[in-house]
Amino acid sequence: MQPQDVVPRPVPGSSADRVVDVEQAEAALVEHYPRLVRIAYLVLSPDLGRGRRVLTAHALVQRALPRGGGPAPVIPAQSTARDGDAGYAYVRLQVVRAALAAGLPLKRRVRAGRAQLPALLPALLPQVWGLRLFPRSGGAEELALDQSLTALSGPARAAYVLRGLEKLSDGEVRKALTEAGAEDASAALGEADAVPARYGLLESPEFDPCSLQARPTDLMRRRRHTRAALAAAAALAVCGALFALPGGGWGPDGAAAPPYAQNPAAEAALDPGRLVRVSPVAWKTATRADFSVWPARGELTGDSALLRRALAVWARPGETVRVSATPGTPAGGPSGPPQLLYAGDVGTARVVILHDGLRIARYAEPKDGTDGAALDLARADGALGPEAGAVVLDRADGNVRYLTAPWVTKAAERDLSKPGAGLMDLTLTDGITSPLASPATRAGACTTWNVLQLSTASGPYLLSDLGELVPARITAGRPSAPKDATGAEALRTWAPFACSLGEVRGQGVRAVNAWAYARQPLPDGSGVGGWACTRAETWRGDGTRVLAQFRTPGGLFGAVAAQAGDVPACGPREPHVLAGVLWKSESGSWYLLAAGDKGTESVRATGGVRGESDDNLLAVRAKQGARAGVEGTLEDGRSISGLR
Numbered sequence: 001m002q003p004q005d006v007v008p009r010p011v012p013g014s015s016a017d018r019v020v021d022v023e024q025a026e027a028a029l030v031e032h033y034p035r036l037v038r039i040a041y042l043v044l045s046p047d048l049g050r051g052r053r054v055l056t057a058h059a060l061v062q063r064a065l066p067r068g069g070g071p072a073p074v075i076p077a078q079s080t081a082r083d084g085d086a087g088y089a090y091v092r093l094q095v096v097r098a099a100l101a102a103g104l105p106l107k108r109r110v111r112a113g114r115a116q117l118p119a120l121l122p123a124l125l126p127q128v129w130g131l132r133l134f135p136r137s138g139g140a141e142e143l144a145l146d147q148s149l150t151a152l153s154g155p156a157r158a159a160y161v162l163r164g165l166e167k168l169s170d171g172e173v174r175k176a177l178t179e180a181g182a183e184d185a186s187a188a189l190g191e192a193d194a195v196p197a198r199y200g201l202l203e204s205p206e207f208d209p210c211s212l213q214a215r216p217t218d219l220m221r222r223r224r225h226t227r228a229a230l231a232a233a234a235a236l237a238v239c240g241a242l243f244a245l246p247g248g249g250w251g252p253d254g255a256a257a258p259p260y261a262q263n264p265a266a267e268a269a270l271d272p273g274r275l276v277r278v279s280p281v282a283w284k285t286a287t288r289a290d291f292s293v294w295p296a297r298g299e300l301t302g303d304s305a306l307l308r309r310a311l312a313v314w315a316r317p318g319e320t321v322r323v324s325a326t327p328g329t330p331a332g333g334p335s336g337p338p339q340l341l342y343a344g345d346v347g348t349a350r351v352v353i354l355h356d357g358l359r360i361a362r363y364a365e366p367k368d369g370t371d372g373a374a375l376d377l378a379r380a381d382g383a384l385g386p387e388a389g390a391v392v393l394d395r396a397d398g399n400v401r402y403l404t405a406p407w408v409t410k411a412a413e414r415d416l417s418k419p420g421a422g423l424m425d426l427t428l429t430d431g432i433t434s435p436l437a438s439p440a441t442r443a444g445a446c447t448t449w450n451v452l453q454l455s456t457a458s459g460p461y462l463l464s465d466l467g468e469l470v471p472a473r474i475t476a477g478r479p480s481a482p483k484d485a486t487g488a489e490a491l492r493t494w495a496p497f498a499c500s501l502g503e504v505r506g507q508g509v510r511a512v513n514a515w516a517y518a519r520q521p522l523p524d525g526s527g528v529g530g531w532a533c534t535r536a537e538t539w540r541g542d543g544t545r546v547l548a549q550f551r552t553p554g555g556l557f558g559a560v561a562a563q564a565g566d567v568p569a570c571g572p573r574e575p576h577v578l579a580g581v582l583w584k585s586e587s588g589s590w591y592l593l594a595a596g597d598k599g600t601e602s603v604r605a606t607g608g609v610r611g612e613s614d615d616n617l618l619a620v621r622a623k624q625g626a627r628a629g630v631e632g633t634l635e636d637g638r639s640i641s642g643l644r
Contacts, residue, residue: 025065028087034210034565036061036095040204041209042161043099046150053422054133054209064094075342076563096158097180103154107239119492131214132619136506140197142264146206148195153538155188163192164199167644169627211327211507216319269334270315276339283406289389291341291355291380296346297430306343310363312354317375326468326508327379328540329359342403346394351393353403357381360469365400377470379508379539386461386473387510389454398434398442400465402452405561406431410455415448416462416474416498419491423453439502440467446499453486460486464506473511479535479575482513483562496551496558497532504536504545512536515570516578520594523619524585527553531595533570533577546570548579548592569643578603578642580630582622594618594630603632
């Protein structure tokens with residue numbers, strides 16, 4: 001096994017003669033960072049524990065770049081890359097090699113390689129103080145797969161991941177494992193065959209070390225260590241002051257005030273008397289319909305003690321405070337006095353909602369004065385119109401209540417999966433809706449998906465609770481010109497695919513659009529299937545999720561045929577999409593069905609199935625379990641690859 005920092009030599013006469021420079025490798029690492037970390041997490045030994053595996057996976061990927069500024073060779077095992085990206089192939093191989101090396105036992109008198117150091121020395125890892133981080137828990141299927149992977153050796157886990165997550169053929173996996181240092185790649189493939197091929201579960205949040213949950217560490221032990229650290233810090237501070245204050249000289253922080261100095265802006269942010277309170281009629285004359293023109297509502301807007309506690313917890317949440325934040329939301333208190341949106345009694349809690357221009361903060365404390373305060377943060381920068389139409393006020397007993405914008409005139413509930421079911425009106429009291437069923441906290445099989453419909457002078461729009469403070473806007477239509485999904489056609493488009501919104505819960509989603517891009521006659525003459533793609537955009541920009549879904553005639557719900565993250569497909573920058581699926585007819589025959597949007601001029605099947613068409617639809621005979629891909633050509637001559 002060669003160390004992580006040694007760049008492999010090219011094999012003469014092969015594709016290794018191609019090179020990739022550091023800049024190209026770095027660009028691939030940044031673009032595909034979440035996927036590379038997922039690969040490292042899955043290949044690493046489960047003996048590390050979930051928290052250590054998360055940090056080690058991030059450390060290995062961050063150390064995967066070639067050392068020095070010269071080019072790095074691309075070896076044959078790296079010839080298969082995402083969209084032909086040799087930089088990604090190089091980094092992926094380095095990550096697999098490092099993850100395998102990290103699981104090797106250290107021998108006496110042998111120096112540890114760079115890949116093994118993160119697992120041995122926590123100080124070298126990305127550090128998180130006071131919290132234990134681990135991926136979101138999955139269901140029974142994910143747990144069973146994790147237990148099966150635990151029983152495999154490191155090379156066998158790598159084989160399963162490269163085969164299932166990266167869609168490599170067995171020959172390509174064998175080459176990749178050999179170049180990564182596996183002693184017997186064929187044996188690793190055979191061992192991986194013992195685990196059922198449930199590759200779709202590898203995309204589950206259970207195995208996503210970039211979407212994490214947080215829990216406190218051992219609080220009692222931390223408290224004892226903190227006392228000792230404070231005593232040592234006090235002694236150090238006294239000694240440091242003697243050295244850092246020469247006559248007229250500069251301290252280590254230059255002209256900055258001492259850490260204990262009072263800061264006017266920080267003090268103003270904690271003063272409830274300095275909170276921004278907007279006039280109840282300001283929104284009527286404002287040029288922008290956003291959170292900045294929401295008035296302060298609720299019966300406790302004058303409770304200075306409550307507001308002071310809310311501001312203090314936002315700035316310095318204590319150990320007993322349950323803190324949550326959507327992905328990409330900065331932590332820490334506001335930089336100045338925030339805007340007060342609401343303060344009042346909601347159920348068994350007192351709730352305060354604040355806005356600092358970038359984030360929405362919700363503070364809640366029990367009415368009875370017991371412990372159990374909660375602080376929720378969510379990004380809302382740039383929210384306009386429907387995106388600033390509502391904020392979650394409370395969730396209880398499977399229901400959710402919203403605080404709506406002052407320009408909302410009517411609220412109703414509808415089932416997105418049943419377009420003909422009609423609306424159920426909700427009462428609005430000082431902008432607060434009556435409770436409606438929330439799909440965000442529901443467990444088990446999805447059969448309905450309730451959404452909130454709000455009406456304004458500009459028309460109605462739909463919002464869906466995805467488990468965060470700010471509900472996601474629901475739209476439909478071509479990505480270049482989506483519209484709010486309130487019309488009959490838009491509702492019919494969403495109905496079969498409403499439950500797929502569960503795939504993006506808790507991901508910081510801003511809006512989700514559904515586009516019915518193709519209809520395909522089935523080759524056995526049993527009817528016409530429908531193709532649609534859904535794209536979830538996030539507040540932070542990255543982390544987008546695209547699902548291509550197929551619905552057979554008479555089917556109640558659609559099925560996910562392909563999915564991808566952080567790709568431009570099915571979006572405003574690239575309003576095109578192509579996907580394929582293996583389909584079994586009623587007679588038992590298998591077909592590869594593929595469809596692109598109307599801008600697709602031709603479609604070709606690759607891999608284990610061969611065939612092509614001169615339009616945007618393709619249907620060719622296939623074998624059960626065939627591994628196939630699709631690609632096509634757009635009307636402007638550009639190539640398009642199918643989602644995988």
